[in-house]
Amino acid sequence: MKCVAVVVLLSLFSEGLSAPLTSCDALLKPITVSNEEMLGRWYFTGGSSDIPGSRSLVHLMTSVWLDLTVTSRSNVLNIVQTQRIFGECSSLAYDVIFENSTMLIEQPFYLKEVYLSTECADCLVAKEDIISGTDKFTSLLMFSKSKSISPAAVELLKKQAECLQLPMPIIINPNNEICPDNITPSEGLSALNSVLQAKMGHQVARLLDSVFDMFIN
Numbered sequence: 355m356k357c358v359a360v361v362v363l364l365s366l367f368s369e370g371l372s373a374p375l376t377s378c379d380a381l382l383k384p385i386t387v388s389n390e391e392m393l394g395r396w397y398f399t400g401g402s403s404d405i406p407g408s409r410s411l412v413h414l415m416t417s418v419w420l421d422l423t424v425t426s427r428s429n430v431l432n433i434v435q436t437q438r439i440f441g442e443c444s445s446l447a448y449d450v451i452f453e454n455s456t457m458l459i460e461q462p463f464y465l466k467e468v469y470l471s472t473e474c475a476d477c478l479v480a481k482e483d484i485i486s487g488t489d490k491f492t493s494l495l496m497f498s499k500s501k502s503i504s505p506a507a508v509e510l511l512k513k514q515a516e517c518l519q520l521p522m523p524i525i526i527n528p529n530n531e532i533c534p535d536n537i538t539p540s541e542g543l544s545a546l547n548s549v550l551q552a553k554m555g556h557q558v559a560r561l562l563d564s565v566f567d568m569f570i571n
Contacts, residue, residue: 378517381510382481384468387455389424392431396420396478397532399503400525401495402515405484408493409524414439416530420497429453436533443533446540470514474498474507479514492518502528 398418403409418437425432431452436445451458457467457480464485472479476499484491494515496503508525515523 377513380471381514381517382470384455384481385471387469387478389431389452392452392478393422393424394499396422396497396499397501398526399477399496399498399501399528400508400511400523401493402518402520402523403482403491403493403495404520405491405493409521411439412524412526415526416441417526417532419532425449431457434539436535436537436539438531438533443537444540445533445537471510472496472507473510474503476500477503477507479511481514481518492520494518494520494523496523501526501532 396419398415398420401412416438418435420436421434423432423434429451430449432447432449434445434447436443448459451460455469457465459465465482466484467480467482470479470481474496478497480493480495480497482491482493482495484493494511496507496511503525508523511523515521
């Protein structure tokens, strides 16, 4: 009887371990997004990443918006990304490949972005896999057509971050002032690549991430 009891307990324990994995499989399953659904203005509402320094940067950002438009090539979209940091606005512009519900950047670094389920009707939740040299990173980002998102959407985002073993997502204050449209953008991919390749600063950036999280949270 003792042996039977042990077998039953092991069986229950195994089921308990497999349940979160099954749940995560569902939460991280990519969804279908059309080109038309990608277009327009999107406000960055929050997210998480294991890129060193990313959490410090988000703490310093008070607002970010993206404008996605078509180009002359059917599988290429143009992104204008405008952000306010330390009260100063700046803008970046770059092209991305978008096809089969997947966004790709192939040079000067590799980025693959797919989209996950969300509790928000006018939101996009993006999971990014990034490779820069020998470094690999993961990001989970939420964008919305409006600047605020529901508590249910935030809770689902937190669960998805947990499944990806990422830190707790940082949520942007929806009342923060956004930047105007009339900022001339600079070339974006070079600027983003310089952040990813700053290997000497990764250790310092991780320390800053910890400090910001400690004092702000």
